[in-house]
Amino acid sequence: MSTSSLSLKAALRNLPDNATEATVNDFFANQLLQALGFQSGEIHPQYPTGGGKAVDQAARKTIGDDVFLHTKTNPYLLLELKGREVNLSTDAAQYQRTVNQLKQYLLGSNCKMSQWGIITNSCHIQLFRKHGKVIFPATQCLPLNEDNIDDIVSLIRRKIEKPNKALTVAVYNNKGGVGKTTTTVNLAGILTALGKKVLIIDFDPNQQDLTNSLGLTLTEDTVYKALTDKSVELKKAIQTYPFPLKKVNRELRFDIVPADKKLADEPEEKLRNIFKRSTLHRKLEPSRQEYDYILIDAPPNWRIFSQLAVYAADVVLIPTKHNNLFSLENAAIAIKKFIPEVQQEKNDGSPIPLPIFFNGEKTTNPQIAVARKEINSIIKAGKKEKINLLPYFYPRHTKAREDLSILEVPSYANIASSAFARVPAVYRDRSAHEYYKNLAKEYFLQ
Known part of the structure; x- marks a missing residue:
């Protein structure tokens, strides 16, 4: 047993049951950070994150003379x-306030390069991953005691010492016709134009819209073989x-896994017997070190391909239509039922849903008023089920400020017509370029 392990266990053992934040800070925090591999010169107390706010501790390994x-x-x-x-149990209001506090710190102007955040009261601990603007759980909120602290700290240390380069995003709504493929293609295009390395996956083998929209060739059975054969x-x-x-005599390039004919030909029942929900997640592991973003175009249902896509994701991006009641209801169903179902099985806190956005339809004030009425009904129904849907429909809304705005990607003829040219709209049209750059900045880029 290492000295750091002994001191960490001793620190936990010697903390009083009613230890205050100052006591946890003085007698537990440094031992925890040292057990995670940081030395004294690599730890900064009360670090100013920006905007006059300070986090209790910050850490970074020494780089040369830095x-x-x-x-x-x-x-x-x-x-x-x-x-x-x-109380840092996940169903407690104090837990959510603490998570929101950590997120504010991670998004501070002095923390743009930060990749990890931890909350702990010495009784519970949770690790969060930051990728650009996105912050999502990398572990569940885990109870801490002398028997498990070594294993939990070892798990956290392994994660922070070898982070995945990629953010994996499933583009999903249980309702069809909301522009998932258009979103995936143009988001890939704009992220590539902004210097990111991107892989997109057409995981709707029956429709094959993404593959066709880029003029690519379907694979015969390569994806099927990859998902069924470990070699x-x-x-x-x-x-x-x-x-x-x-x-400028150069190319913009992103990579695609096209739709697969054999996956389309096989019956759902057979595929359910062959695939585990974790199959795609496992096969993507090498790619997570090669790309900045992996975008999965998932089909509009909750059958095998959607389940594998959502399981493989860190976050779920949910396009909706303001004038389509069912797209809003199905977004809520995904947030309340399908995504938590995967979280429970995956057992690391991911994926998390990102807030909805209105996609590809011209909006008017009366239409927005009708949409808000429906959204308010959905949020009210969620409260009865003890599920807070407010952040997913009105992400800018706070107790101090009633902000009911929702991001919109406006309707534009050139976006739809680009599919005929087999070119992402962001590469053909300046307005489309700006729409999707705003989308990327809203959700992903800090």
Whole structure:
């Protein structure tokens, strides 16, 4: 047993049952960070995250002569501490306030390079991953005691020392016709234009819209073989979509796993017997170190392909239509039922739903008023089920400010017509380029 392990266990053992935040900070925080691999010069107390707000502890490994305690730049991990009187069980209001507090710190102007955040009161602990603007659980909120603290700290250390490069996003709504494929293609296009390395997956083998919209060839059975044979890598199915930039004599390129004919031909019942929900998640593991973003175009149902896509994701992006009641209701069903179902099985807190957005329809004030009425009914119904849907429909709404705005990607003829040209609209039209750049900045880019 290591010295750090002994001191961490001793720190936990010696904390009084009513330990205050100051006591947890003084007698537990440093031992925890040292057990996670940080030395004294790599830990900064009361780190200013920006906007006058300070997190309890921040840490970053020394890089050459750049000692974090001295330079105070680019923290890698933030640690927010609470006293033992604060209830960090996930169903407690104090837990959600603490998570929101950590998220504010991670998004602070001095923390743009931060990749991890931890909340703990020494009785519970949870690790969060930050990728650009997106913050999502990397573990569940775990109870801490002397018997399990070594295993939990080892788990957290493994994760923070080898993070996945990619953010995996499932584009999903249980309702069809909401523009999931258009969103996936153009989001891939704009992220690529902004310098990110992107892989997109057409995981709707029956419709094959993404593959067809880019003029690509269906795979015969390569994806099927990759998902059923451990020795076959999914990257064998990857094709590259190049878009020439003639003025500067270079190409924009993103990668695609096209739709697979054999997956389309096999009956659902057989596929359910062959695949586990974790199958795609497992096969994507090597790609998570190669790409910045992996976008999965999921079909509009809750059958095998959608389940595998959502399980593989860190977050779920949910397009809706303001004038389509069923798209809003189905978004709520995904948030309340389907995504939690996967979270429970996956057992690491992911994926999480991102807030909805209105996709590809022209809006008028009367139509928005009707949509808000329906959304308010959905939120009210969620409260009866003890589910808070407000952040997913009105993400800017706070107790201090009633903001009912929802991001819109407006209707535009060139977006729809781009499919005929087999080119993402963001590469053909300046307005489309701006719409999807706003979408990328709203959800993903800090």
